[in-house]
Amino acid sequence: WHVVIGAPGTARVPLGAFSHLLPASWEPGADDLATWRSLATGLGSGGGPIHLFVDDAQWLDEVSAGLVHHLVTARGAKAIVTVRRHEPVSRPITSLWKDGYLHRHDLEPLDPDQTAALLERALGATVEPRTARLLWQRSTGNLLMLRELVDAGRADGSLRLRHGAWAQAPGARPS
Numbered sequence: 375w376h377v378v379i380g381a382p383g384t385a386r387v388p389l390g391a392f393s394h395l396l397p398a399s400w401e402p403g404a405d406d407l408a409t410w411r412s413l414a415t416g417l418g419s420g421g422g423p424i425h426l427f428v429d430d431a432q433w434l435d436e437v438s439a440g441l442v443h444h445l446v447t448a449r450g451a452k453a454i455v456t457v458r459r460h461e462p463v464s465r466p467i468t469s470l471w472k473d474g475y476l477h478r479h480d481l482e483p484l485d486p487d488q489t490a491a492l493l494e495r496a497l498g499a500t501v502e503p504r505t506a507r508l509l510w511q512r513s514t515g516n517l518l519m520l521r522e523l524v525d526a527g528r529a530d531g532s533l534r535l536r537h538g539a540w541a542q543a544p545g546a547r548p549s
Contacts, residue, residue, distance in 0.1 A: 375425040376417055378442075380433030388437040389413075391428075406437060410444040417445070424451035432461040439466040446475050483515030492517075493524070493540070502541040505533070509542070 376395055384390030388402075389409075397416060403409040418424045424445055428434070434442065443466035445451035455476060457463050471478035484492065490506035513520035527533025532543045 375427050378426065378428045378434075378438070380428070380430035380438075382433055384438075385433045385435050388435050389441070391434055391438050392441065406440055407444075409437065410441045413441060414445055414449050417451075418449065424449055426451050426453040426455075428453065428455045430458065431455045431467045432457045432463045434464065434467065436464060436466075439464040442467065443470060446470055447473075481517060484510065484513075484517060484520070485515065486510045489513070489515065489520065492520070496524070497535075497540050499535060500539040502539045505540060505542040 378391045378395070380391050384393070387393070389396065392413065395417065396413070400412075400416075403412050414424070417426075426442065426445060428442055431439070431442065442453065442455065446453050447470075453470075453476060455467065455470060457467065459480065470476040486507060489510040490501060490503070493501040493506055493509065509520060509523055512523055524533060527542060533540060534543070
């Protein structure tokens with residue numbers, strides 16, 4: 375899988391999000407299509423289909439968004455593309471689901487039971503009910519926020535495995 379991550383900083387640079395995948399001697403083609411074909415050849419050099427994971431595609435520059443569209447529609451790349459809800463998304467990315475090339479699945483906020491189940495699966499052990507409820511309240515069911523809270527709690531030691539169950543230290547504040 376080739377991983378491409380859009381960011382506000384790379385949005386101003388043509389192919390900025392793809393820069394880590396560009397060969398050192400790479401030169402852009404005469405036009406966008408020639409550039410896309412050249413890059414598609416390089417990305418598919420493994421012999422099999424191209425597999426692409428694009429995170430935060432709403433921040434891709436137009437050339438990168440066009441490349442993703444080209445890889446999926448013309449090269450049959452397998453792709454997972456994420457965009458943030460309520461953010462403007464370029465036409466090439468939007469057309470991937472509008473024209474049926476990719477399935478769109480909107481993630482809704484997690485409810486308390488989904489949060490507890492996900493925490494237990496991700497952490498590999500039971501999660502103390504008070505901790506699961508606290509993390510759900512702090513994250514408001516937002517999956518990204520939940521991950522950040524768990525990562526921060528594990529990093530600062532406030533979220534620990536105690537007697538076979540994950541528990542947040544009493545009085546711990548979100549990092």
